[in-house]
Amino acid sequence: MSEPEHHHRTVRMPKPKNSAGRDLKAAVGVGVGLGLLVIVGILLSPWGWYLVVAGAVAVATWEVCGRLKEAGYHLPMPIMIIGGQAMVWCSWPFETSGILASYVATVLVLMFFRIFYNGPEKEARNYLRDTSVGIFVLTWIPLFGSFAAMLSLMENNDVPGTFFILTFMLCVVGSDVGGYAAGVFFGAHPMAPAVSPKKSWEGFAGSILLGSLTGAITVHFLLHHHWWLGVILGICLVVCATLGDLVESQFKRDLGIKDMSNLLPGHGGLMDRLDGMLPSAMVTWLILSVVSSSYAG
Structure with missing residues (x-):
């Protein structure tokens, strides 16, 4: 006599409803590399963590401003990156006051510089659009990133x-x-x-x-x-x-x-x-x- 049919059944794991959508091997490898970088930054905090955050803020700002330039926006890359770095690093000695002062100063420079982006004799076209997007980027990346940097200053x-x-x-x-x-x-x-x-x-x-x-x-x-x-x-x-x-x-x-x-x-x-x-x-x-x-x- 043959064995009962149910003895041959195997437990099946639920099948995913959706795909991951990307090259999983490459994603895992890069993720591990980023994770190790973050761990080193944490172990060497506060200065190590500040270097990791400042580097991430600079690269992210460069990426976003580059994409905006391709789409026809005109943002001064040096002002965006230098101003962003000022926000991050000024948060170390001056905390939130340093962030606020650097943020306001960078926005002012952006507002004034954008008027003369095409030269003093040419009209500043799309001024409101470009300035508004620039302030959005400064808020979105270096301002928020500065709070991540300040986590290393907490202790009790x-x-x-x-x-x-x-x-x-x-x-x-x-x-x-x-x-x-x-x-x-x-x-x-x-x-x-x-x-x-x-x-x-x-x-x-x-x-x-x-x-x-x-x-x-x-x-x-x-x-x-x-x-x-x-x-x-x-x-x-x-x-x-x-x-x-x-x-x-x-x-x-x-x-x-x-x-x-x-x-x-x-x-x-x-x-x-x-x-x-x-x-x-x-x-x-x-x-x-x-x-x-x-x-x-």
């Missing part, structure tokens, strides 16, 4: 600044992994199909779940603070990261491009990796400032 009692950076980065990883896994396996309901067709509500739920869980664990065990504050951190970080993704998607849609550049194989441009991290860094700094100023031993 026996909690070093490296733990605050680590909390931020682990929450970002948790959000990305949760969103990616849930989106690939369960994504069925698009969040904003007109802006980013591949972003689903299921992916967003996965990001919220793993992001808040990571926040609770890191804030409790690394920062020795209340776990529920970590849940709030995770949720706020995921919301800002998701909105940041949508902002970049709309930006690229307006310009008619897929990636900011081809700098990172499997990822596109560096800005394609930073789009969600930049706004989430700002809200992370705000929430972790509460942790830093009210230590719960």
Whole structure:
């Protein structure tokens, strides 16, 4: 007699509903390389972390301004990059006052310089359009990035600044992994199909779940603070990261491009990796400032 048929059945893993959409091997390799760079920056913080953030801000600004130039916008690249670096580095000794002063000074230079972009005898065409886009880019990249840099300056009692950076980065990883896994396996309901067709509500739920869980664990065990504050951190970080993704998607849609550049194989441009991290860094700094100023031993 033959064995019962059910003995030959095998357990099957659920098939992904959606493809990853990119060269996964190249993406993983580049991701590991970027991860190692970030780890070195964290270990050598604050100056190592500042170098990583400042470098990322400079490259992202170069990518975005380059794409805008291809689309016919006129932005002075030196002013955009130098002003952005001023914001990041002035946040070290002067913190938020340094960021604000550098931001205002860069915007003023941009506003005045753009009038004479074509020379003093020629009319400044598209002045409002180009100046507005320039201020948007300065806010989007170096201003938000400066708050990521300042995470390394936080410390309280026996909690070093490296733990605050680590909390931020682990929450970002948790959000990305949760969103990616849930989106690939369960994504069925698009969040904003007109802006980013591949972003689903299921992916967003996965990001919220793993992001808040990571926040609770890191804030409790690394920062020795209340776990529920970590849940709030995770949720706020995921919301800002998701909105940041949508902002970049709309930006690229307006310009008619897929990636900011081809700098990172499997990822596109560096800005394609930073789009969600930049706004989430700002809200992370705000929430972790509460942790830093009210230590719960």
